[in-house]
Amino acid sequence: MISRRTALFVVGGSVGAAATGCSTQAPDPTPAPTTPSPTPTPTADTRPRAPLTGMLITDPAKLDHAAVALKVSDVRHSHPQVGLNDADIVFVEPNGIAYTRLCAVFHSRIPEQAGPVRSIRPVDVPLLSPMKPVLGDTGAADWVMNYVAANSKNIENLYYMKVRGTGSYSIMPGRATEDGVLCHPKTLLKQAKRMKAPPAELYLPFATGDDQVSTEVSGTPATKIVVPWGPGKSFNMSYTYDPKTKRYLRSEPWGKHVLIDGKRVNTDNVLVVRAKWKMDKIFRGGGAKDPVVDIIKGKGTFYYFNQGKVVKGTWTKAQTTDLFVFTLDDGTPLKMAPGRTFFELPQINAKVKISS
Template sequence: MKVTRRSLLLSSVVLGVAGCSRPAETPTPSPTQAPTTPSVAPTPSPSPSPTPALRAPLTGLPATDPAALTRPAVAVKVPNLKVEQPQLGLNEADIVICAPNGDSSTRLCPIFHSRFAEAVGPVRSMRPADVPLLSPIFPVLGNTGASSWVNNYIEAHSERLEVMTYLDFKKTGAYSVDKARLYTAGGRTQYDRAIQAHPAKMAEIAEKAGAPGPYLTFALDAASSSAAGGAAATRVVIPYGPAHKYDMSYDYDEASGRYLRSQPWGEHVLADGTRVDVDSVLIVKAKWEYGKIWKGKGDPDPVIELIDAEGQFLYVHGGTSVAGTWRKGAIAEPFVFTTDAGAPLLVAPGRTWIELPRPTADVTLS
């Protein structure tokens, strides 16, 4: 084929143009931003409600040993004549009941639960009032017996009492004899001032007594007690005999916040030399008379009207007081205390002494 100069020139132009041209750029798409989900603050978990503190049923204080709440209470009958002093263990009791044992004598019943005294004594006989006073808390009852009719009465109402009498339990470790307090009278060795009870052992060998419920209604703290802001009560005098010849008294000690107890013959001092003291005093005025309310031999004993009964009370704590009325139903029912303002009595947490003078007793607060 003949190639002309013109053909060569045209070919050169075409190749030149092809060599100089660049492919068209494909536009790069702009990145698409992912949609943003608005953040939501996490809902805070609710704080768990604080677990209510376990409280001892006979003091209202926080329980330091929860296991102790399941053991039975132990009550012990303790004489209170001058010749039977000094006593042991009263300041370790949660509650102490002082009841008339005649016109010019009283008998004590300390009740132990939140802590046990190593020894309590002297130990003496039971009285019919023990049935309604103690049945609400189903305790063990330490004693040295009773007259025939009182024994029969207590046995007939023992479904809420576990009676541990000295002669029946003296070899179990529940009792011991302080030989230094034995004496001779009528040619015979007398044990009435020497027998001691051991509450921890009594609770250990108990077979039917149960963990007690509350004996009183307790406030959460002293400031919430019914006596807070009440009438002054830095000194309390409680007569058991006529004309103030046999008075129990309490003086408020501001330094300790407790009441110091005295008896007709002077300060109430225990065998270890310590003064009897207490956080609160509850004065329950109740009728009583000598009588026999069950079949059996023996002399009349003081019978306190507590079953299906009512009366007046005074409660003192922290140097102040409140008054009101009490009532009690059946044997195993607890006391119900209502202040003169119509509110339930709230007792300050701590140890309490309960005094049981006659309704006519000229109790003085100052």
């Protein structure tokens, strides 16, 4: 096609040629500009997934209920524990200078019983608020209970004394009461008056659609993980990768982490989030100081482990109800493999040991 400007030039040249009696060759036409093809936009993966594991589900109606978070004692004399292998996420939290307390969250699978159940820690509020769960526990210091109550729009606290007589809790035979309270999550769910809906979104950045799991893209070997909790090496949690099951097997300071049914505690993912914490009080009310983990408007570093490999980066979290944001050292967002996750929260300067 000849543009308007070229056409005028050709006409003018033809007139001049006629006047002089000479022939002139017309210039080559200017090619029309080409429009680059747009880059295809990846199709969003809208298939239903379990919000706490990222696993695909065939019947969303089966998960149309709130998550149940249970506080689980983790001192040696509280073992063996019950039900942890059914949890979608297990948070490992500081419980003093050299001890830990667990917060096991159940949604994809609701066991008949789990425990032993103990008291709340302040960090449970920002950890659990994004998923709006029912919380099972035996209470807490007055100021911690007040703090949880102030966040009741995000967490429904159905502690032992509140629902006593409903069958939501029982005492394990042969155990001291403080280490023998079991929760029956299915019954506890029935007592909920406000928290009825499942978590509204994926809690962790699971790979979906065309996403590649970060450890598959840039991971380095990591078959043994040691997470220090106490001073020196006095209270280490560890994980060993099992290539047969493609899962990490967990150990506690005294040996293999084995449940009351004789099965080893295992997980698909290990996420170590190093965060600053100290003994403190952050709300009105009586009671002693508790470990307060600084994750609201916080930041730090993390390690993510899956199938014998590790990647690392930085984490941030804004407000209480906001999710964690994980960014790899190369600036790309973390993408986790769907599955169950142990989420360790050691001190911000914890020297995590990784072996290949």
